[in-house]
Amino acid sequence: MSEKQLLNKIELVRVELIKSVQSHGYHNEETIRISKYLDGLIIKIQKYYYKSKNMIN
Known part of the structure; x- marks a missing residue:
């Protein structure tokens, strides 16, 4: 699931x-x-954001 899909799913479930x-x-x-x-x-x-942040550093 992509970041955008996950954020959309979070909003729908919210x-x-x-x-x-x-x-x-x-x-x-x-x-x-x-x-x-x-x-x-x-x-x-x-977790997605944590991994993305650590890949940049």
Whole structure:
């Protein structure tokens, strides 16, 4: 997945998470599942940026 694709996916999942919180609340299983998935995507982009930064140096 490219950087742009990953950032787009993060934005889509972020919106999905907001909708889930509004509909079901913070402690709902679906909200928690989406939140964990978003966490994983954020970790991926952080790793991508870390590797990119270290390749430049």
